[in-house]
Amino acid sequence: MTMSHYTLTSIDTTGIQNYIFGSNALRENIGASQLVERAIGAWLREALPEPHNVAGDTINDKERIEDSEALRAEVIMRGGGNALILFREHSDAVETIKKLSRKLLCEAPGLEFAVAHLDFDWDKETLGGDAGVINTLAAAVNRRKQQRTPGAAVFSPAVLAECRATRQPAVDFDDKGKLIAAEIQAKLDPVLQTEAQRVFEELFESVIGDTYTFVRDVEELNVQGDRSHLAVVHADGNGIGQRFITLLDGFSAASENRTCLDALRVLSSKIASAGEQALRKMLARLERSFQDKQMDRYLSGLKQRDGKYIIPFRPLIFGGDDVTFVCDGPLGLGLAAIFLEEFERAAKDLPYGGAAHACAGVVIFKTHYPFSRAYDLCEELCTQTKVAMRGADLKGSGLDWHIAMSGISGEIAGIRQREYQFSDGDHLAMRPLSLRAPGIEQRWRNWQAFADLTKEFRRRDPNDPQYSVEDRTQDLPRSKVKALREALCGGGTASEQFMITANITLPDMLGGDDRLRQTGWAGKYCAYFDVIEALDFYLPIDRMEDR
Numbered sequence: 001m002t003m004s005h006y007t008l009t010s011i012d013t014t015g016i017q018n019y020i021f022g023s024n025a026l027r028e029n030i031g032a033s034q035l036v037e038r039a040i041g042a043w044l045r046e047a048l049p050e051p052h053n054v055a056g057d058t059i060n061d062k063e064r065i066e067d068s069e070a071l072r073a074e075v076i077m078r079g080g081g082n083a084l085i086l087f088r089e090h091s092d093a094v095e096t097i098k099k100l101s102r103k104l105l106c107e108a109p110g111l112e113f114a115v116a117h118l119d120f121d122w123d124k125e126t127l128g129g130d131a132g133v134i135n136t137l138a139a140a141v142n143r144r145k146q147q148r149t150p151g152a153a154v155f156s157p158a159v160l161a162e163c164r165a166t167r168q169p170a171v172d173f174d175d176k177g178k179l180i181a182a183e184i185q186a187k188l189d190p191v192l193q194t195e196a197q198r199v200f201e202e203l204f205e206s207v208i209g210d211t212y213t214f215v216r217d218v219e220e221l222n223v224q225g226d227r228s229h230l231a232v233v234h235a236d237g238n239g240i241g242q243r244f245i246t247l248l249d250g251f252s253a254a255s256e257n258r259t260c261l262d263a264l265r266v267l268s269s270k271i272a273s274a275g276e277q278a279l280r281k282m283l284a285r286l287e288r289s290f291q292d293k294q295m296d297r298y299l300s301g302l303k304q305r306d307g308k309y310i311i312p313f314r315p316l317i318f319g320g321d322d323v324t325f326v327c328d329g330p331l332g333l334g335l336a337a338i339f340l341e342e343f344e345r346a347a348k349d350l351p352y353g354g355a356a357h358a359c360a361g362v363v364i365f366k367t368h369y370p371f372s373r374a375y376d377l378c379e380e381l382c383t384q385t386k387v388a389m390r391g392a393d394l395k396g397s398g399l400d401w402h403i404a405m406s407g408i409s410g411e412i413a414g415i416r417q418r419e420y421q422f423s424d425g426d427h428l429a430m431r432p433l434s435l436r437a438p439g440i441e442q443r444w445r446n447w448q449a450f451a452d453l454t455k456e457f458r459r460r461d462p463n464d465p466q467y468s469v470e471d472r473t474q475d476l477p478r479s480k481v482k483a484l485r486e487a488l489c490g491g492g493t494a495s496e497q498f499m500i501t502a503n504i505t506l507p508d509m510l511g512g513d514d515r516l517r518q519t520g521w522a523g524k525y526c527a528y529f530d531v532i533e534a535l536d537f538y539l540p541i542d543r544m545e546d547r
Helices: 016-020 026-039 042-047 090-107 133-147 182-187 190-203 240-249 254-289 293-299 329-346 371-391 412-420 447-459 478-488 492-502 514-519 529-534
Strands: 005-014 073-079 082-087 112-121 212-214 229-237 308-311 313-317 323-328 358-366 398-403
Touching (some): 005 133, 016 313, 082 090, 190 254, 254 313, 323 329, 323 371, 329 358, 358 371, 371 398, 398 529, 478 529
Antiparallel strands (some): 005 082, 229 323
């Protein structure tokens, strides 16, 4: 090969969600997340041939493979379980993957990745363009992912001890004396757990200071003992993939290969920065809300460790526009909305498309339900929101949620049809919602209207800390609200008659009209059912801020 022939390698860690959310033990989730980070971080760096352009956690974008004959590998991008690497020799690319594979087999059992290599002529073949090297490589990786066979089962003698979580042969005991397989043993490694804690505390140091720390166990997530609900929040950027397609389409000549790679780095870096900045700002606003007198009751329930308050929140997947975190159930909806708002602010000047937006799915569920099922439902909700936003021709962020009163079974479409939809097509739920006005189909189907309405219901409940009504005829105690919820299930006519009989005046709905207040319904959607259902599962954290 001439010196202008290189090998481009793409690494795509597969099944990250299942690997991370394989159990309801938060320490295992945290350990799995950190193993994914190690795989495309420290372990990849160790597997690369020397010299390369990675020092510690930093990629030196000034070291370029075409400028230095000594440089054997140049990492273009890495993050979120993926990496793109340029090698001088094909043999170096193959050897790197061999070393990385051995590392994962020994130290991260169960974590798998798909890889593809593509040799090309730097001076003659273009990286960009629809049929360029990068798109061709991406297609090859996708084929590998689709064609791969699941990890082979580990066979063992007829008499064996099974892991409590994976049902694989056990190799050790956890700290509670339960049998665990090698995969769980790796996730619970004390050094790994300490590393994960350090990484998060360094990332959020400006927020937590000496006052707060992060959760380590599920038990620390529940602030109020009488509420055993957690929340999983999954957010994903809108049209981010299209930005990369647009970027690549703009480079159709081999002479532009370096400019193309530089542009990929910039876009990828800006997206990752926006996601991390949004998480930090979200956490800062949560901490700021703790200073509000109305949060005193919640703050008094925060657990402590080593003299620090434990924030009931933990990010598990992040590093780009794809973000997933777990938190105390009542914080889920508020944190999701704040993350979307902060992501919009952080991503207002992204290349190749301008301001970026995102959608989120939130599932609030009891602690003993499988995390993996909650995450799958979050993804469905996020996808459904994106479809609804596009269908309404809205460019912005949106969110949807599900509160699992009992179990979680079936896909979200079936759940909505079974629990929230009448035979004539009318919907008790107004979800999904756009983040800001205008709402989806109706002006009032947006988060701001929902949040304002929940605040008004609380303001009119004599037993709520936010109660502030001078005219007692406006009171809406929880008993009346519960009866109102049942009336709304009967449709507009039934709910209107109930409100007349019970002498109830509904609070104003932002973007609604008098008819909406009289019946609780507008067209095929109920505006008040979601609010009432969420009152016990939504803690207002912070008001939306001006963009």
